[in-house]
Amino acid sequence: MNISDNSISALQNRLVQMRRELHEHPELSMEEFETTKRIRSWLEEAGIPVVDYPGLQVGVIAEIVGDQAGPTIALRADIDALPIKEQTGLPFASKTDGKMHACGHDFHTASMIGAAVVLKKRRKDLKGTVRFIFQPGEEVAAGAKEVVAAGALDGVEAVFGMHNRPNHPVGTIGVRQGPLMASVDRFEIDVIGVGGHAGIPNNSIDPIVTASLIVSGLQSVISRNISSLHNAVVSVCRIQGGTAWNVIPDKVTLEGTVRTFQQEAREAIPQLMKRMAEGVAAAYGARIDFRWFPYIPMVNNDAKFTGIVSQAATELGYKVVEAEQTLGGEDFSVYQERVPGYFVWMGTSGTEEWHHPAFTLNEEALTVSANYFAHLAIKVLEEWT
Numbered sequence: 296m297n298i299s300d301n302s303i304s305a306l307q308n309r310l311v312q313m314r315r316e317l318h319e320h321p322e323l324s325m326e327e328f329e330t331t332k333r334i335r336s337w338l339e340e341a342g343i344p345v346v347d348y349p350g351l352q353v354g355v356i357a358e359i360v361g362d363q364a365g366p367t368i369a370l371r372a373d374i375d376a377l378p379i380k381e382q383t384g385l386p387f388a389s390k391t392d393g394k395m396h397a398c399g400h401d402f403h404t405a406s407m408i409g410a411a412v413v414l415k416k417r418r419k420d421l422k423g424t425v426r427f428i429f430q431p432g433e434e435v436a437a438g439a440k441e442v443v444a445a446g447a448l449d450g451v452e453a454v455f456g457m458h459n460r461p462n463h464p465v466g467t468i469g470v471r472q473g474p475l476m477a478s479v480d481r482f483e484i485d486v487i488g489v490g491g492h493a494g495i496p497n498n499s500i501d502p503i504v505t506a507s508l509i510v511s512g513l514q515s516v517i518s519r520n521i522s523s524l525h526n527a528v529v530s531v532c533r534i535q536g537g538t539a540w541n542v543i544p545d546k547v548t549l550e551g552t553v554r555t556f557q558q559e560a561r562e563a564i565p566q567l568m569k570r571m572a573e574g575v576a577a578a579y580g581a582r583i584d585f586r587w588f589p590y591i592p593m594v595n596n597d598a599k600f601t602g603i604v605s606q607a608a609t610e611l612g613y614k615v616v617e618a619e620q621t622l623g624g625e626d627f628s629v630y631q632e633r634v635p636g637y638f639v640w641m642g643t644s645g646t647e648e649w650h651h652p653a654f655t656l657n658e659e660a661l662t663v664s665a666n667y668f669a670h671l672a673i674k675v676l677e678e679w680t
Contacts, residue, residue, distance in 0.1 A: 303662060306412060310405045310661040313337060315387040317401035321376030321394040324432040327353040330374050334404060334429050343411050346426075350445030354438065355429040359414050361421025365676050369426040369448065370668050371456040371627060372407035373400045373433035382652040397654045399459040402643065402661065404429060406457075409665025414672060423676040426451060432626075436479070436591045439629035452679070453600070454636040455671060456627045457664065461645025465660045468608040468667065469618030469640030472601040474556035476594035476638070477526070479624030482565070483550045484509065484572055485584040486536075490545035499543045503536055505579045506547040509572050510534070516567045527555035527564065528622060554622040556593055592628045597635035603678060604637050607671040613663065623649070641667075 313333075322330050334355045335345055346356045354374065358367075381388045381395040389395045396402075411427050428447060432438030442448060460469055486506040491499030510531050517527050529551065536547030553568075555561050569585040576583045605615045618640045627638050641664050643656035 306409055306665065307659075307662045310409045310665065311658050313408060314401050314405035314658060314661060317404055318385075318396050319387050319390050321389050321391055321396045321401075323378060323394060324375040324435040325353060325437055327374050327431045330404075331355055331431075334374065334408065337408055338411065341408070341412050341415065343415055348445040348447050351441060351447065353431040354442065356447045357411060357427040357429075358424055359411060359418065359421065359427075360424045361676065362419045363422040365423025366452040366679050367424040367426055367450050368672060368675055369428050369451045369454040369630070370407055370410060370672060371428040371430055371454060371630065372403040373430050373438065374404050375400055375431055375434050375438070377434060377650060379650065379652050383655055385655065395652065395654075397651060398434070398649045399643065399654070399656055400433065402459050402656055402664075403457070406641075406661055406664035407668065409661060410668035410672070413665055413669035417669065417673065420673050421676060423679065425672045436624070436626045439626040443629060443633065448630060448633060451634055453675065454627075454630045454634055455638075455668065455675070456636070457639045457641045457668075458625065459643040459645070459656055459660070460640035461643055461648060461654070461656060463616065463640055463642030463644075465642050465644045465657050466612075466663055467614045467616055467642030469616050469642070470601060470605050470608070471618035471620070472596045472598040474593050474595050475618060475620055476625045476628070477554040477556055477620075477622040478558075478561050478593040478628075479590040480553045480561070480565075481550070481588040481590055482553065482568065483548060483586040483588075486547045486549065486576060486581055487584065488543075488545055488581040491543045493541040493543055496543060500580045501543050502545065502547040502581055503543070505576055505581045506534065506536065506549055508579070509575050510549065512571050512575050513568060516564060516571055520567050521560050521563070525555065525557045525560045526620075526622075527553070527557070527560045529553050529564070529568070554624070556620065558593075591624050591626050592632055594625050594628045594638050595631055596637045597631075599635065600637040600675070603674055604639060604671065607674050608667060611666060611670055613667065
């Protein structure tokens, strides 16, 4: 990277300071006002221009224009925390009770600021423009949509991002073309019966019994209606009904999620679920109200970038591994619906999985990530021209 050892050490120390300050002061999705101020201040301190988009109340957009003309690509980091009470015992643990950076977005943010710092020093090698998107609200899948609506993706030809991966060692980068993270959708089903006395069930239509059979039947939607070559899961995560031990209620509500890696399956599943639930309800004299809420599409990595994404890692001495798919979701996919993009796993030698109250990571990965994304941006723009 043509950076002296002293510069690497100084960058690492500064990124650690940033990451720890963010970790101490977590903010939930779409509430990242102080986080936004910090990011903006650090970028301005480094002489990196911030671009204002009036439609964005939180989040930061910055740009580095290379000395040579070329297209614009984007590097994205998410900045929000989670409503989790921290249990790490770290000296820089969250100072806000019940809020925690338990998914490593503080790491993502500091890393991408580092990438901007490195790229600023290498503007002469940059054949185009790199736009940095410090995005709010990933955990509620709202931030990417707001970034797009504000126009911050306009003019971008490709987008790149990452998520820390605790089970990969520092210096390891997971790469996979095609689907990496699942689409995420939500459903609600009201099972409507006739309430009555628990001792006289024959005078009622019991929605609890009906709902129980619907929960079991929903599993057959995947096992008997979706291709066995596809990946999909239906999970009922909330059942709510009844107010007393001796009263049959008139309604039960089911709520849950559907995940898949195939658009074909994603499109077919809602109608299959509705048909199955209606059939079971009819058999017991009940009826249903089925509601489907599309959430986010799958993270789908463009094959044309696989080679360069891997080369950028190996040229820096990092190890490339095949990235494992996950049925977790990521609103980076919202960008990929509009422009080609690639999302990688960044090894962090963590102790716990995402969203765990004792989640930690190895901060040595900060400069690994910063150098990787700076180098990747230069390579992508070089090949583009």
